Amino acid sequence: MNVGAAKGKILTNLIAKLRPQVMIELGGYVGDSAILFGDSVPRAGGERYYSLEMNPEFAAIVNTLIDLAGLRDFVRILVGRSETSLHKLYTSG
DSSP, rough: OOHHHHHHHHHHHHHHHHOSSSSEHHHHHHHHSHHHHHHHHHHTTOOEEEEEEOOHHHHHHHHHHHHHTTTTTTEEEEEEEEHHHHHHHHHHH
């Protein structure tokens, strides 16, 4: 997902207000939103941020940027079709 400054501010304020424990993004593209939200969710007390990306090339970019941003302990990138990744998340608890 590509998030600009205005939408990003709205969404990070919403994250701070709702305080999600887990957040899941469908489609990571190049990681802008994974970094923004992956930083915001733990600040709000959350436990994990997942970005589901079907394209392995985009997922590799996102993983590199997550490492550079220092968010590896919190953000997980799952590669594959969203229904498969969601099923894995559901069955793993």
